[in-house]
Amino acid sequence: MSFFKKLKESISSKTESVTNKFRDGLEKTRKGFVEKVTDLMVRRKKIDEEFYEELEEILIGADVGVNTVMELIEDLRAEVKKQRIENAAELQPILSQKLMELLRGDDDNEIRMNPDGITVILFVGVNGVGKTTTIGKLAHRFKQEGKKVLLAAGDTFRAGAIEQLEVWGERAGVEVIKQHAGSDPAAVMFDAVQAAKQRQADILICDTAGRLQNKSNLMEELNKIFRVIQREIPGAPHEVLMVLDATTGQNALNQAKLFGEKSGVTGLVLTKLDGTAKGGIVVAIRQELNLPVKFVGLGEKMEDLQPFDSQQFVHALFAGLIQEEELVSETENQDEQE
Numbered sequence: 197m198s199f200f201k202k203l204k205e206s207i208s209s210k211t212e213s214v215t216n217k218f219r220d221g222l223e224k225t226r227k228g229f230v231e232k233v234t235d236l237m238v239r240r241k242k243i244d245e246e247f248y249e250e251l252e253e254i255l256i257g258a259d260v261g262v263n264t265v266m267e268l269i270e271d272l273r274a275e276v277k278k279q280r281i282e283n284a285a286e287l288q289p290i291l292s293q294k295l296m297e298l299l300r301g302d303d304d305n306e307i308r309m310n311p312d313g314i315t316v317i318l319f320v321g322v323n324g325v326g327k328t329t330t331i332g333k334l335a336h337r338f339k340q341e342g343k344k345v346l347l348a349a350g351d352t353f354r355a356g357a358i359e360q361l362e363v364w365g366e367r368a369g370v371e372v373i374k375q376h377a378g379s380d381p382a383a384v385m386f387d388a389v390q391a392a393k394q395r396q397a398d399i400l401i402c403d404t405a406g407r408l409q410n411k412s413n414l415m416e417e418l419n420k421i422f423r424v425i426q427r428e429i430p431g432a433p434h435e436v437l438m439v440l441d442a443t444t445g446q447n448a449l450n451q452a453k454l455f456g457e458k459s460g461v462t463g464l465v466l467t468k469l470d471g472t473a474k475g476g477i478v479v480a481i482r483q484e485l486n487l488p489v490k491f492v493g494l495g496e497k498m499e500d501l502q503p504f505d506s507q508q509f510v511h512a513l514f515a516g517l518i519q520e521e522e523l524v525s526e527t528e529n530q531d532e533q534e
């Protein structure tokens with residue numbers, strides 16, 4: 197087999213495995229949201245007020261967000277009038293198309309790398325959202341790319357957090373810089389930066405304690421961490437990623453709104469998308485926040501962290517439910533524009 201054929205096959209099998217990850221990870225959302233909408237349209241047939249109300253309920257239930265849902269319903273009403281649609285089933289491609297438009301946009305799923313040395317990525321988020329797990333998965337991803345990665349155990353507050361990070365460090369095969377529980381997280385960061393310099397690391401990923409934006413002492417602690425890192429590596433941290441648990445829906449959105457502004461967040465990671473039927477939260481985040489979703493968590497395994505790709509997301513939700521040709525031509529249009 198020619199080199200180019202082999203290369204093409206390896207690229208397409210990689211794309212296929214990413215597609216499968218999205219499809220498997222979004223099964224609950226597909227069943228609990230997209231299929232419900234399709235059922236409603238086929239079952240009710242007639243487009244009346246009750247139909248709109250039921251549709252509104254499903255969309256809000258999937259955490260698409262009230263404002264966005266209202267806009268969507270208004271758009272649908274207008275299309276129904278304009279195209280004189282009578283059968284609800286005919287609305288299905290129009291709705292999926294509208295959802296696609298809301299989700300599409302410029303995906304910004306690249307990590308901003310420091311061109312002159314160590315790239316520092318700081319993780320923030322409240323307890324239990326999947327921060328440590330995400331750090332482990334990301335370390336693994338970078339390691340696979342041949343990068344030298346170091347982890348900083350900056351959550352010195354929660355019992356067991358350091359050990360948990362060490363377990364992930366071992367799994368990913370990367371070193372963890374730590375002090376004892378209860379020590380000053382800014383001191384851990386200082387040590388970690390020194391170690392990263394000594395070991396000529398490419399990337400330093402820093403864990404921090406889960407905190408609420410209304411606890412001013414914890415916010416002050418975060419500022420201190422920033423100061424230490426910035427002093428040692430000008431321009432750092434290069435990314436501040438806020439981890440949100442998708443299963444908490446609108447709550448996750450509110451956390452990002454409140455916390456994001458105060459802590460210089462540059463991107464979001466939405467974990468546990470596989471564990472919820474409310475994947476519509478991605479649409480709400482896209483609409484209501486000016487922050488990119490960099491990664492999504494689609495499972496508990498090391499490989500289950502994927503760069504967020506709106507096309508993959510939409511394909512995974514709607515493939516099989518709407519005409520494949522529509523998706524293909526959509527994709528082609530998108531490609532042409534790029």
Ligand SMILES: Nc1nc2c(ncn2[C@@H]2O[C@H](COP(=O)(O)OP(=O)(O)OP(=O)(O)O)[C@@H](O)[C@H]2O)c(=O)[nH]1
Binds near residue numbers: 327328329468470495
């Ligand atoms: N299904 C699924 N589970 C996940 C995902 N990401 C994390 N988890 C699980 O969520 C739970 C909490 O994850 P942790 O990484 O311990 O959460 P944390 O935010 O570090 O917690 P704190 O250290 O308390 O802040 C664990 O059981 C993880 O396995 C995901 O994408 N999918």
